[in-house]
Amino acid sequence: MFLRWDAKKWETEAQYTLDVGFNTVRLEGKNEHPEFFETADRLGLMVLAGWECCDKWEAWSYNNDLAVTTPVWTAVDYVTANASMIHEAAMLQTHPSVLAYLVGSDYWPDDTAAPMYVNALKATDWQMPVITSASKRSYAPILGPGGMKMDGPYDWVPPNYWYDTEPSADRLGAAFGFGSEQGAGVGTPDLSSLKKFLSQSDLDDLWKNPNKDLFHMSSATSSFHNRKIYNTALWKRWGAPSSLDDYVLKAQITDYEANRAEFEGFAALWNAKRPATGVIYWMLTGAFPSLHWNIWDYYQHPAGGYFGAKVGSRVEHVAYDYVHKSVYLINRSLDKQGARTVDVQVVDTAGKVTYTTSAKVTTTPNTSKSILSLTSALGNIKDVVFLRLVLSDPATGTVVSRNVYWVSKAIDTLDWPSSEWYVTPVTKYSDYTALNKLATANVSITAAPAAKTGGAKCTSAGTTTIVTLENLSTVPAFFIALNLVDSAGRDVLPVTWTDNYVTLLPKEKISVSVSALPGAAAPVAVLARGKNIPKATVILS
Incomplete structure (x- = not known):
């Protein structure tokens, strides 16, 4: 700025x-x-x-x-x-x-x-x-082709976009080649940040006037002066928001899903026939408070888009291909190898397990491969199911990667021939409205300094906090967002979380940790909210 x-x-x-x-x-x-x-x-x-x-x-x-x-x-x-x-x-x-x-x-x-x-x-x-350049239009003879593509998107596209790679001539930014700048146009700051730079009327416009031109987007001459494409998808897929809180939470879900899919797509198809060799995300962050194009916002608050990208960029990972209904084992390391276990579970919105399987696999450095087909397991979805993928190291018993998807009956339909330089239109949207009717889940949440739990030691800014969540219910607890705050209820920033915006299946228990970076205030509590849990304030014990 x-x-x-x-x-x-x-x-x-x-x-x-x-x-x-x-x-x-x-x-x-x-x-x-x-x-x-x-x-x-x-x-x-x-x-x-x-x-x-x-x-x-x-x-x-x-x-x-x-x-x-x-x-x-x-x-x-x-x-x-x-x-x-x-x-x-x-x-x-x-x-x-x-x-x-x-x-x-x-x-x-x-x-x-x-x-x-x-x-x-x-x-x-x-x-x-x-x-020679970041696009593939042409090149200077002295340098030859640059080996990059710059075909968008820059506005919202659904998660299946990245896996829909053929025919490659019109699949633009899908996961093949090296994308020099591309993303799904997301990056909505969470509510605490929004309140720092938007007036009440601005906040109302977010969910009451979804097609309005907005100052905190791009300039008035830009194709990105409003959230029309993004909001059309949000309304169609999730239903009209009932409040500002509801809009912001649905936006975080949308951002998480979009970013996770982009980075998982490029990682999963690294060894494809037309390999996905790399991607530069549009954009990392803004020099001005913005309503889009952020991995984290101007105030350095990591939100849904951040943690979707973080899940999708894990070094060792297990991911779901929305187009082919397959599971990929991803290894972006130079040295991690050996036996792994992949556990798969599908649960409906009522908490009933409809499918489960386990696979013994071997991972090797710098590879990605399809290891399971879920075509039959996901062939008879009534409305929406939760798909949990867990990658474990049997030698140590540790979970290497845990990943939960919400999968609808049908994926979004892309109109590839009508693509613009900045977006590929969607003609039919996935329906996630069943998740608005989830029964309330009872989640136990505790938070304590790592020193009291035997975990990691302190950072230079303060104690690392361990947050433990346990779903005591028989229904999934969907998209739980955690926020560290100080004695005045303000965001503790900057911070790094091992995971956040998490979904727990029935009776599931997980722990995540958060560490304050230098310059952050002293934390005193964790605020929790989610799609189907009551808001809670958890005082650090």
Whole structure:
């Protein structure tokens, strides 16, 4: 905000980036201060740097998409660009965090600028890749194809979007190739953050005027000035919200589901015939309070989208393919291997177990493979069921990954031929309205410092808190959100949770932990809410 550099803020955001399971940040044009790269070097976070789209940097005669009226480059512009490249190369060359440099974003540099950029980089003994652009429109001959795609989406798409990969010619951002910037357009801040930057009338508009243009979206000239696409899906899939609280919770569910599916899709199809080789999420966070495009919000509050992304980015994981109704065993590590157990359970909205199975599998580093078909198990869904996948290490008895889905009778229907650059329309939506009628679940929640429970020790900011949840009911407890607060009831931030926004099957018990990062206030309680549990305040014991 106002281009003010805040080293402490970036330190937290780099820690968040790694906590959520990401390994690379892409910069476009705003290549940041040297301290940015020093922090990335120290923490082991890679950076894709590069020039910017939509302005003078890409004012080429063949660029018909310029958002501003800018003349084609003159001789003076080439001099300025050359000096800029020399400066950037000299500043970045010594940083091990720098993964590559993109000399073009949406468009490739012309035949004068491209060699100039390459020569400036080579003059500093540049050894990282130089990429012609982040899209696949074309390329500078001196560099060749960039190997990336920039086909969207940027607005909401359903979770099956990522797994629907064929025919690849019109499947755009689905999970194949390297997506240089794409996401489902989510990132709704949770209610405590919304109240920090929205007036009461703004808050009312979120659920009473779902198609209204909003200041805290993109600009008035943008395709993203309102939440119409997002809200249409929310209303169709979940029913009209009954209150602001109801809207925000349904938004968190939507964000969690959307982000989890994107990262699971790219991880699951890593070894596919057309492999999904990587993805840069649009966008990591905003420099201004925003209602979309956040993994975490301006106030550094991790919400539904954050934890969906975190689940989908686990190093060892077990995931559900919505299109083929199959289970994938994912291993993104370099060294984890051996015997694993995958337990599958399907439970209906009344808590009745309709399917269960267990599989003994072997995992190997840097692989992903389909291990089970659930076509028959999920073939006769009445309305909605819960699917729980648990990956365990039998040698230690530990749970490596636990993952719960809500699966409707039919997946969303995508209209691929009508795709725009920013979204693929949906003609028929999944129906999750049965989850609005879940019986109330009785969940026991306790919270205590880790030192009292024999768990992890303290962080530099304070005690790690262990939160234990037990569903005492015979019905699922759906989407329980936990928030750490101080003595005044304010969010304790920044924090990292091992898991959050969780769903418990009947009689299930789990524990999660939360650690305050440097600068956070002292926590005194955990607030809990969910789709079918009463709100609760749990004082730290």
